[in-house]
Amino acid sequence: MDTLKKKFYEKSSALKVEIKSLLKEHSELMVDDVNLGQIYGGARDIKMMVWETSELDAMEGIRFRNMSIPELKEKLPKGKDGKEPLPEALFWLMLVGEVPTKAEADWLTEEWRKRSTVPAHVFSTLDALPTNTHAMTQFTIAINAMQTESIFASRYDEGMNKDEYWDATYEDTMNLIAKLPQVAAYIYRRTYAAGQHIAPSTTEDWSGNYAHMLGFENEEFKALMRLYLTIHADHEGGNASAHTTHLVGSTLSDPYLTFAAGMNALAGPLHGLANQEVIKWIFDMLEELGTTAPTKEQIADYVHATLAKGQVVPGYGHAVLRRPDPRFMAQMEFAKEYIRHDDVVEVVWKVFDVVPGILSSLGKVKNPWPNVDAHSGALLVHYGLKEYGYYTVLFGVSRALGVLAALCWSRALGFPLERPKSVTTEWVRQFLAEHKAKA
Ligand code: HAX
Numbered sequence: 001m002d003t004l005k006k007k008f009y010e011k012s013s014a015l016k017v018e019i020k021s022l023l024k025e026h027s028e029l030m031v032d033d034v035n036l037g038q039i040y041g042g043a044r045d046i047k048m049m050v051w052e053t054s055e056l057d058a059m060e061g062i063r064f065r066n067m068s069i070p071e072l073k074e075k076l077p078k079g080k081d082g083k084e085p086l087p088e089a090l091f092w093l094m095l096v097g098e099v100p101t102k103a104e105a106d107w108l109t110e111e112w113r114k115r116s117t118v119p120a121h122v123f124s125t126l127d128a129l130p131t132n133t134h135a136m137t138q139f140t141i142a143i144n145a146m147q148t149e150s151i152f153a154s155r156y157d158e159g160m161n162k163d164e165y166w167d168a169t170y171e172d173t174m175n176l177i178a179k180l181p182q183v184a185a186y187i188y189r190r191t192y193a194a195g196q197h198i199a200p201s202t203t204e205d206w207s208g209n210y211a212h213m214l215g216f217e218n219e220e221f222k223a224l225m226r227l228y229l230t231i232h233a234d235h236e237g238g239n240a241s242a243h244t245t246h247l248v249g250s251t252l253s254d255p256y257l258t259f260a261a262g263m264n265a266l267a268g269p270l271h272g273l274a275n276q277e278v279i280k281w282i283f284d285m286l287e288e289l290g291t292t293a294p295t296k297e298q299i300a301d302y303v304h305a306t307l308a309k310g311q312v313v314p315g316y317g318h319a320v321l322r323r324p325d326p327r328f329m330a331q332m333e334f335a336k337e338y339i340r341h342d343d344v345v346e347v348v349w350k351v352f353d354v355v356p357g358i359l360s361s362l363g364k365v366k367n368p369w370p371n372v373d374a375h376s377g378a379l380l381v382h383y384g385l386k387e388y389g390y391y392t393v394l395f396g397v398s399r400a401l402g403v404l405a406a407l408c409w410s411r412a413l414g415f416p417l418e419r420p421k422s423v424t425t426e427w428v429r430q431f432l433a434e435h436k437a438k439a
Helices: 003-026 036-040 069-075 087-096 102-114 120-127 135-149 151-157 162-192 206-214 219-231 240-249 255-266 274-289 296-308 326-338 343-361 373-382 388-412 425-438
Strands: 054-057 061-064
Touching: 003 087, 003 102, 003 162, 003 388, 061 069, 061 087, 061 326, 069 219, 069 326, 087 102, 087 206, 087 219, 087 388, 102 162, 102 206, 120 135, 120 162, 135 162, 135 255, 135 388, 151 162, 162 206, 162 255, 162 388, 206 219, 219 326, 219 373, 219 388, 240 255, 240 388, 255 388, 274 296, 274 343, 274 373, 274 388, 296 343, 326 343, 326 373, 343 373, 373 388
Parallel strands: none
Antiparallel strands: 054 061
């Protein structure tokens, strides 16, 4: 058993025992009351699942195993750029709650390299699709096609003992994460580079190799990829891609099918697809205004026109956050550090000056601040990755780290099938009538 797997087994076994005794004593303890607004309003703020890998605070933003993004940048082992954390290190941290040494992070890079071979039928499945198929559709189809490799599915078929679920889930998780960059790069090259594919590097880390296979050798871009693939990895368990993964995983669907389901959720424009919508919105604005350097007044008019059409301003707002997203701020800092001037980046910053005031003035938007998706496209455009229809795949490759680490925990702790209760509006009417009669 490798060191990471052994550590995970020891920690998850201990926590399983602790949870059992905690629930034995306290399972009737009330944590929250749920109100009608929450029942009709997308279950906001209802505490109803355990997610060990990260936690979101409305004001402070995301913490991975209690570490903020600036702390990750300081404490995690770094890639060869010397500044940006290795996503490998973040995965280790999320899985076992410990900051790995550089040697441990490097071991993971090598381990994923060893497991990275993608079966040929995955490429032929992709090749059967029209090249104008949306990149996220290609991505989820490819993940489903890789399910032939699932160790969990084949061991379950052979009658696996439930105490071994964590082991098979760990193996699938490691294999799937290892293969994702090549699958994702293949989609990019077949869609946007006339199918001229690039063989994997034998020396780059996980992010550097992904950048290389996409066709980008610029070291700054590779540094950006390390940051990008780190900050998009996890956002606690309630967001749509994580929660979908959790729900589908709770049926004991194998990690491939489970992760593909999460990626279908990520592909929605209110969630991960917002990263493509933001840059599309900016490009449309610049085209309509006939300038690459719009004034704040011009941007304000364009925002009002977007709202008047009954559309949302992409990249702004959040179901939990009530402050500018630290993931937005981390990307802004990256741009300030690495990029001297860029028209699109400047537009993103002007939009940041203009939009919160307008959204606040509507009186209904709970969070007028930018989220992670408001900045990412401008950085990618700067380094030449302009095909915004691809952006959500980059997000998805990163999100695999968090949701699959969390899936390992769900299987190790033996979490049951998720099955919340729904009600009908007729039930609500009767409930209200009884409530009125009692008052
Ligand atoms: N532009 C215009 N209106 C907005 C808005 C925005 N950016 N954000 C919220 N609103 C509106 C909502 O549509 C809602 O209007 P109605 O009452 O007329 O339906 C009202 O303000 C209240 O919404 P809320 O409570 O503030 O926000 P929700 O929790 O319901 O929704 C969303 C959160 C992220 C879906 C929302 O802010 C939004 O649509 N933002 C734009 C899309 C986006 O950037 N999504 C990415 C979010 C981060 C993420 O998951 N990344 O992957």
